[in-house]
Amino acid sequence: MALDLYQLKAFFAVAQTLSYTEASRRLYLTQSAVSHAVAKLGRGVKDELFTRTGNKLALTETGAILYKTCEAVFYELEKAEERIGAVKNKNAGTIRLGATVEFGTTLLVKYLKDFIKSNPGVHVDFQFRHELLRPLLKDELDIIIDCKSHKAEGLEKTPLFREEYAVIASREFVREFRIRRPLDLGGCGILSMDKGGQWWGNFLNALPQAERPELKNITELNHIRAIINAAMEGLGVGFVPRYCVLKELKAKTLVNVFPQLKLLEDNFYVYQKVKRAGLERHRNLVGYLKNIKATQLERA
Amino acid sequence: MALDLYQLKAFFAVAQTLSYTEASRRLYLTQSAVSHAVAKLGRGVKDELFTRTGNKLALTETGAILYKTCEAVFYELEKAEERIGAVKNKNAGTIRLGATVEFGTTLLVKYLKDFIKSNPGVHVDFQFRHELLRPLLKDELDIIIDCKSHKAEGLEKTPLFREEYAVIASREFVREFRIRRPLDLGGCGILSMDKGGQWWGNFLNALPQAERPELKNITELNHIRAIINAAMEGLGVGFVPRYCVLKELKAKTLVNVFPQLKLLEDNFYVYQKVKRAGLERHRNLVGYLKNIKATQLERA
DNA sequence: GAATACTATGAATTATACTAATATGCCGCG
DNA sequence: CGCGGCATATTAGTATAATTCATAGTATTC
Incomplete structure (x- = not known):
């Protein structure tokens, strides 16, 4: 049978994307190469790896077995590369880190500066x-x-910190519309x-219930910024995560309209696949992220 | 870095045997090919994989990391091959089974007939x-x-059954030398x-202590048979595992000289590497072997 | 039914794994 | 010391396999 790594790589990419073309892009190969490789793997195991209904691909039973094997094998190889790289203090692998646009562009990049500096082998x-x-799962x-x-x-799933929301507006706006209690929001933008x-x-x-204003004059903007x-x-007044406006609040270009109010709190979480959580660079990064405290974010 | 399977195979064989020549034999390749492959792997990870003191090879730190990776990776691949083979009811892998000469040649081959029949995909x-x-560890x-x-x-380590020893001789011999008690052995071959x-x-x-004979006339034979x-x-009289002479005792071509005596009992064990114990064919075989009972052996 | 997007196939090309022959280095032995 | 025997590295040539290019086939969409 003699399973071949090149063929498995090709197969794995196809299995993940369920598309030969997409897989070929991911592997920096031609579609033809991927097709050849998967076909040869199929010949090797004397079984089809994908079924196709219409033009939708799906794994066969044999394909599913190989998929699990690929997960395990490539995980092991990655761990080895990481450890070997660590020995020589470089090339300890790459982390593709995803985050929400607002959080990522403002705070995350700043906060991760230290991590990136102290892990020179790890590329983020x-x-x-x-x-x-979905990108994570794929x-x-x-x-x-x-x-x-x-x-x-x-x-x-690893919980990080709680994000607090704040009602914000310019100082002039608050003064002009005499906003003091939530009910005052009924009459402004x-x-x-x-x-x-x-x-x-x-x-x-x-x-x-009694203090809830009826919001009338709503302007829609599809981006927090x-x-x-x-x-x-x-x-007008906005309702945004507090971490997004820390600078503005400090610079007084915005004010926290109801600073005394306890508002909704959402949790930030870090997610990763369990099957890949053993990678050292993953453990290090998640460990680092876990130490983020709201106070540190404000200093940032 | 891009670890390559061919190179890892070659490396693994060398690491196990600590010899390029022996590794090449095991892989059905030339020594040159193995040397090339390992050298290329070394270039890939930008590090030496073996140190040599005199002409003795030893793994470097990086080599040791790769060794562990090889164990894991090839184990995963083997499991996959096994499972895929099982789906199609054939080619479910090979077991290289070792046993002591006497036990193996006489009882084991017979007893395993059923296992081999009921596991047609598994080659033993x-x-x-x-x-x-040592062969197991290597x-x-x-x-x-x-x-x-x-x-x-x-x-x-899985315990199987206890082996009993027996003192045996031909009926004529026992009669001629009038052997009745252990002490009588002092005067015979x-x-x-x-x-x-x-x-x-x-x-x-x-x-x-008092019943121990002084054995004088000892003939050396380096094989139980x-x-x-x-x-x-x-x-003369021999001292052999009982399972070796079950047939002879039944056919009366040999007699158990002291049938009433409780003699030494040794245990038989099955050994396998923990890292490979998860293979289905391994579990099946060991499970089958565990059901061997002394009584079944006698019937064989 | 034509246009589009995706996949499979065959031949040509390129890369690389393997071998044969040979050189080098290490050990033990007289 | 020098030699033969053994194990490994090197070099160059060959064989094998991987990749691409060009193309044909197959759904899907409008």
Whole structure:
């Protein structure tokens, strides 16, 4: 039978992407090469590896066995490369780190400076997107930082810190509209990610029924940064994660409208595949991330 | 870095045998090919894999890391091949089974007939030698059956059954020399594996001090079968594992000289490497062997 | 039904694994 | 010391396999 590593690599990429073309891109090969390799592997085990219904690929039973084997084998090889690299203090591997756009672009890159400095062998690539779970499951990302609570087979979930939300506006705006209590929001401009009210719902639910304002004049902006900038321009009040506006609050270009109010708190989590959690660079990074405290974030 | 399977195979064989020439034999390649492969692997990881003091090879730190990786990777690949073979009910792998010469040639081959029949995909190769542990550790054997109690790192030890010893001789011999009690052995021919008395020591130690004969006329034969045949020819009394002479005792060509005596009992054990114990064919075979009972052996 | 996207196949090309022949180095032996 | 025997490294040539290019086949979409 004599399983071949090149063929398994090709097969694995196809199995992950369920596409020969996509797999070939990932492997920096031609589609033809991938097709040849998988075909040869199939001849080797004397069985089909994929079934196709229409043009959708799916693994056969034999294919599923090989998939699990690939996971294990490539994991072992990666661990070896990592350890060998560590011995020589370089080339200890790459981490493709995913995070939400806002958190990633503002705080994460700054906060990780120390980690990157103290792990010179480890290379970190960043991908800031809104969809993180699927790329992780498809092995396009190694580790993701997300504030959504996912549950998926074979996923390791490590809680990080709580994110607090804040109602923000420019000082002038607060003065002009005399905003003192939540109920005052009924009469002024509201900046929101959505028109429906889901976004501010999190804020409203934290209030007693009697104190909930009816939000009328809602402006939709599909990006947190846009909301912040709009708020600074005096276009309305926004409801955003506090870590996004730490600088602005400090510089007084924005104010925390209800500083005394205990608002919604969401948790940030780190996710990675259990089957790859043993990699040293993964353990190191997650360990480092776990030490992030809200206070440290504010200093950043 | 890109670890290559061909290179790892070559490296692994060299690491196991600590010899390029021996490794090349095992891989059915030329010594040159193995040298090339290992050299290339070394270039790949940018480090030496072996140190040589005089002409003795030893693993470097990096080599040791790769060795462990090889164990894991090839184990995974073997499991995959086994499972894929099992799906199609054939080619489920090979077991190189080692056992002591006497036990192997007489009982084991017969007893395993059923196992081989009911596991048509599994191919069993036999190696009957006196030295079993070292070949197992060097991966020249997969499973061994031995009556010695070994202790080695990473070895799984499964007790099988107890072997009983018996003092045997031809009926005519017993009559001629009037052998009734152990003390009577002082005056007749003794067949032994060694001249020193180690062999019969096991028998003597089972007796009270006063009943121990002084063995004088010892004939050395370096093979159990030779002792049995000599005993049948009336050349003396032998001291052999009972399972070796079950047929002869039944056919009355030999008699159990002291049937009432409780003699030394040794245990038979199955050994295999822990790191390979997860193979299905291994589990199946060991499970089968564990069901061997002394009574079944006698029927055989 | 034409256009598009994806996959399979065959021949040509390129890369590389393997061998044969040979050189080098290490050990033991007189 | 010098020699033969043994094990490993090196070099150059060959054989094998991997990759590509060009192309044909097969769904899917509009």
